[in-house]
Amino acid sequence: MADMESQTQSADSEAPAIFMAANRPVTLKFENVVYKIKIKKGGFFSKTKKSEERLILKGITGVVMPGEILAMLGPSGSGKTTLLTALGGRLGRCLGGSITYNGKPFSNPMKRNTGFVSQDDVLYPHLTVTETLVFTALLRLPNSFTKEEKITQAEAVITQLGLSRCRNSIIGGPLLRGVSGGERKRVSIGQEMLINPSLLFLDEPTSGLDSTTAQRIVSKLWELAEGGRTVVMTIHQPSSRLFYMFHKVLLLSEGNPIYFGRGTGAMDYFSSIGYTPSIAMNPSEFLLDLANGVSPDDSEDRTAVKQVLVSAYRINLADGLKAELQEIGNHHQVDLEDKQFARWSTTWRQQFSVLLRRGLKERKHESFSALKIGQILAVAFFAGLLWWQSGLAHIQDQIGLLFFYSGFWGFFPLFQAIFTFPQERMMLMKERSSGMYKLSSYFMARIVGDLPMELVLPTIFVTITYWMGGLKPTAENFFHTLSVLLFSVLASQGLGLALGAMVMNLKSATTLGSVLMLSFLLASGYYVQNVPSFIAWIKYISLSHYSYKLLLESQYKPDDTYPCAPNVVCLVQNFHTIKLIGLNEQAISVVALAIMLVGYRLIAYIALMRVGVA
Numbered sequence: 113m114a115d116m117e118s119q120t121q122s123a124d125s126e127a128p129a130i131f132m133a134a135n136r137p138v139t140l141k142f143e144n145v146v147y148k149i150k151i152k153k154g155g156f157f158s159k160t161k162k163s164e165e166r167l168i169l170k171g172i173t174g175v176v177m178p179g180e181i182l183a184m185l186g187p188s189g190s191g192k193t194t195l196l197t198a199l200g201g202r203l204g205r206c207l208g209g210s211i212t213y214n215g216k217p218f219s220n221p222m223k224r225n226t227g228f229v230s231q232d233d234v235l236y237p238h239l240t241v242t243e244t245l246v247f248t249a250l251l252r253l254p255n256s257f258t259k260e261e262k263i264t265q266a267e268a269v270i271t272q273l274g275l276s277r278c279r280n281s282i283i284g285g286p287l288l289r290g291v292s293g294g295e296r297k298r299v300s301i302g303q304e305m306l307i308n309p310s311l312l313f314l315d316e317p318t319s320g321l322d323s324t325t326a327q328r329i330v331s332k333l334w335e336l337a338e339g340g341r342t343v344v345m346t347i348h349q350p351s352s353r354l355f356y357m358f359h360k361v362l363l364l365s366e367g368n369p370i371y372f373g374r375g376t377g378a379m380d381y382f383s384s385i386g387y388t389p390s391i392a393m394n395p396s397e398f399l400l401d402l403a404n405g406v407s408p409d410d411s412e413d414r415t416a417v418k419q420v421l422v423s424a425y426r427i428n429l430a431d432g433l434k435a436e437l438q439e440i441g442n443h444h445q446v447d448l449e450d451k452q453f454a455r456w457s458t459t460w461r462q463q464f465s466v467l468l469r470r471g472l473k474e475r476k477h478e479s480f481s482a483l484k485i486g487q488i489l490a491v492a493f494f495a496g497l498l499w500w501q502s503g504l505a506h507i508q509d510q511i512g513l514l515f516f517y518s519g520f521w522g523f524f525p526l527f528q529a530i531f532t533f534p535q536e537r538m539m540l541m542k543e544r545s546s547g548m549y550k551l552s553s554y555f556m557a558r559i560v561g562d563l564p565m566e567l568v569l570p571t572i573f574v575t576i577t578y579w580m581g582g583l584k585p586t587a588e589n590f591f592h593t594l595s596v597l598l599f600s601v602l603a604s605q606g607l608g609l610a611l612g613a614m615v616m617n618l619k620s621a622t623t624l625g626s627v628l629m630l631s632f633l634l635a636s637g638y639y640v641q642n643v644p645s646f647i648a649w650i651k652y653i654s655l656s657h658y659s660y661k662l663l664l665e666s667q668y669k670p671d672d673t674y675p676c677a678p679n680v681v682c683l684v685q686n687f688h689t690i691k692l693i694g695l696n697e698q699a700i701s702v703v704a705l706a707i708m709l710v711g712y713r714l715i716a717y718i719a720l721m722r723v724g725v726a
């Protein structure tokens with residue numbers, strides 16, 4: 113990354129204009145868009161459990177041409193975000209009507225030509241502004257750009273969006289001070305700008321910002337539109353200065369359109385149907401009042417006002433709009449050449465390498481945190497002291513130590529891994545929806561990136577406890593025990609990944625993980641020797657069962673002798689807690705752990721396939 117930074121510094125002076133003309137202008141048409149959801153009715157104790165359909169979008173029609181900004185206004189809950197998501201090709205099921213891009217449905221080439229800035233900025237908190245944009249450029253820009261050109265593009269965005277001052281500051285998050293909210297929003301917009309999209313969607317890009325910063329962002333969007341792009345955004349209550357910058361305005365009220373047309377014509381339209389503000393006011397404030405059913409003197413019933421506005425729209429605007437769509441349909445069919453857009457911008461290897469580097473940078477503080485290492489050191493020394501030089505004279509204690517290995521290193525990696533995918537969910541959704549990389553490259557980069565720490569911690573732990581605890585003091589036995597433990601750590605980590613990916617909810621995943629691991633531990637053969645046959649099957653799926661058996665094998669051989677009772681020497685085979693296993697069973701245990709190691713990861717991968725694909 114150091115070379116990345118020096119390259120970006122040197123690129124400062126020669127940054128090309130990223131705000132050049134759009135690659136391929138896009139005409140966005142949407143006709144009679146309807147979206148419904150199913151809501152479950154009836155409480156927990158209710159006998160009648162029915163589901164009810166709720167209409168969120170009730171027949172929305174409009175068109176946005178290249179060079180235009182469409183602003184969607186409306187009260188909270190009126191359906192702005194839902195419509196934006198639908199237009200951005202990210203809302204699959206239960207969507208009615210037609211949405212076309214240059215006369216065609218949403219396609220992969222269109223996905224790669226579309227930028228989508230969500231309401232919440234989904235960014236990695238520990239990366240700097242430069243790192244964030246450079247990694248995005250490396251992943252999203254096609255291979256027709258060299259690496260240096262990609263970095264130069266990122267630099268151009270930093271300059272153009274006025275981010276030079278904070279280029280080396282970290283993004284930050286809720287508990288980590290980083291760049292300001294406005295700067296974070298500009299980084300999010302910059303990530304989309306990198307690909308020079310012809311179609312740009314933004315969900316409330318100005319919310320939470322002061323009016324000057326908001327004005328600055330909308331001015332940038334205006335410049336982008338001027339370059340032949342199609343810009344669609346939702347906005348809550350723009351100032352009058354901003355309002356007149358929008359070429360078109362769509363006003364929504366409870367999912368119904370009540371105005372679609374030129375921003376400058378909105379006030380005249382509402383005057384023509386009898387709604388004129390009694391005092392001079394910000395047009396967006398007036399429009400929002402109307403969408404909430406508040407007439408200028410607030411004398412009429414609000415529901416009645418909304419109904420009047422909905423029917424006025426149908427009578428006065430709907431037909432004209434449909435005719436306009438028809439007209440454009442006949443003349444504007446510029447197509448995106450599918451052949452010119454490969455399915456992915458970069459190769460699998462490039463994706464893997466960039467994602468690996470990005471992941472290591474983002475999680476450096478977490479993986480090698482003093483707390484994590486300290487935690488392991490503390491437990492290791494404590495265990496070492498407890499089992500201090502136990503030796504064969506205290507074989508029962510030693511077996512306890514091996515059981516502790518199997519239990520602790522079953523739980524610890526599982527609970528580390530369970531967080532992996534739920535924490536990354538938003539990022540994965542965002543990046544996969546914009547077709548940034550293959551799931552397999554992301555998955556492999558994540559697994560490989562976490563590997564060093566996953567293996568280093570148990571190695572430190574075993575090195576300390578093994579010698580302190582007085583297990584067999586030969587290098588062969590030590591490495592045998594260590595390799596068995598690392599093997600089972602990888603299997604248990606796989607289980608954590610699978611649970612996290614399947615449930616995608618930390619609370620449920622951790623509860624499920626605890627129950628599973630405890631059942632596995634109980635079935636491992638330590639507590640109960642003769643498990644009743646109807647429950648005995650559980651040990652065959654128990655990770656701890658196999659790891660515990662293999663750990664025992666790494667220490668004891670059937671013909672080992674040990675002091676069994678005062679002055680009596682026994683064979684280890686007869687010791688009641690040790691059920692040593694033959695070569696066949698050892699092989700079965702190794703295969704079982706290997707199946708778990710791969711199988712759980714496969715389950716995690718399949719579960720992730722549902723995340724973030726438009």
Ligand SMILES: Nc1ncnc2c1ncn2[C@@H]1O[C@H](COP(=O)(O)OP(=O)(O)OP(=O)(O)O)[C@@H](O)[C@H]1O
Nearest residue numbers: 149168186187188189190191192193194195346348
């Ligand atoms: N998947 C869903 N399940 C339940 N309700 C939903 C779902 N999607 C949307 N809604 C409901 O649809 C309505 C419109 O939501 P949407 O987020 O589009 O509103 P909005 O106009 O963007 O609001 P805001 O300005 O507050 O962001 C809301 O009442 C919301 O609760």
